[in-house]
Amino acid sequence: MVEGVISLVQSLVNGLLTGGIYAMVGIGLSLVFGVMRVINFAHGEFLALGMYLTLWLFRATGLDPFLAIPIVVLAGGALGWVTNRVLVGPMASGPEKGYILMTVGIGLVISNGLLLGFGAHPQSIYTSYSTATFQLAGVSFSLPLTLSFAITVVVIAALYGMLNRTELGRAIRATAQNPAAAELQGIDTQRVRNAVFAIGVALASLAGVLLLPVLYVIPTVGSVFTRKAFVVTVLGGMGNVLGAIGGGLLLGVAESLGATYLSSGYRDAFGLIAFLLVLLLRPAGLFGRSQA
């Protein structure tokens, strides 16, 4: 009986820790959609790019993945800015097909570039703390995953504060709510869109670093995370940053419970099943306002 409770709590803990990172992946996608009305189909590939950059830094210089965070985040932000400025931004005002093909294409270029550069075999980083755990009331916490979760909490809180308290945050929300009116207030909405895309890609790259210690990476890992980000975003309501937190945690827990009690081989499927159930019951997402 006691063992059963502990195993349940253990599964929930594992699910919440991973779910926090899923939330961060989803927030990046959701923010971009909220401001630009563009679904970035390459979102997961940017995450994969963050993973491989960390892997490469580790192999080349022995830099610890957690210490690589500033480099990877800055590189991701710069790449996001340029990508939107040159590739996605010009398509965003045109018909939907244009930007969908563009972002799908960017994703294909990234994943095939990774395949070319790193090969198809699964790779991972092994550090001294990769398998380290600590115990709390009989439940064991993975050290790297707990650290990743803590970083996620800090980053999401900082992002939330930025959106609500700073000039840039107000400009981002104004652009999301009414782009023409934002321009009339003197806001350069094209720059705001570049900044938001940069933030989205930086968050995806950061999630890539945080997941690296607990995951094998292959060049196609991106498509899995694009799908997860999409699930998180839809669960939380498109464009709803706070909702994405709930969506991420729910996805993490659903996967973890499914893996513990049903079959660990179908881990990814349980998240999608939970997703379908939520959509059947609440088509606007968990926190979405219905469009009645």
Add this chain to the structure above:
Amino acid sequence: MLEVREIDAFYGPVQVLWEVSFRVEAGELVTLVGANGAGKTTTLRVLSGLLHPRRGQVLFEGKPIHHLPAHRVTDLGLALIPEGRQLFPDMTVEENLLTGSYLPRARRSRAESLARVYQAFPRLKERRHQLAGSLSGGEQQMLAIGRALMSQPRLLMLDEPSLGLAPLLVKEVFRIVEEIRAQGVTVLLVEQNVTQALAVADRAYVLENGRITLEGSGPELLGDERVRAAYLGI
């Protein structure tokens, strides 16, 4: 201060403005009147940089501005209060106002601007933590005016500020427009409410089917038979 020279504007393949020319001198209150669909809103979209004309020029203090994006035009001191207010509905009243002073040149005197707007519109101060989307129509119009004033414009353009308001509020809006002008801001007012617009205007232009067809002082046009027949129903 503002000179519009033979503007042709299009929405896609459809031409909306034909050789529209007019001018606004510093300190004036000029109104552009006309029926629904005459091209009044399109004219303001061109002046504010939201729509670029295919031919013609817009000069603001002698410099061409018709090729600039809207945020640059606002930075030059030309503010538009768009039709339907276009507030940020999920931001509070105060956040809407702060967004109005986003530009660095307006940010410097943000505190004084905010105090002045709250003094002019005490209702906005009472409701400063409320979401803009929850305000009444009249309060929303006050907020739209306040937000535009936060950018410290030298030329203020208003698109149908009286639209959808009760008669008492319409009077209030016109009083505010005159007050803004009295404080030294040049005003370009676009209205369907022809009588009241002509009554407050120094000069006026009539826009018909995308062309300027008449111009004159406010009282002149108010007495013009064509205007009376077409817009005042007399």
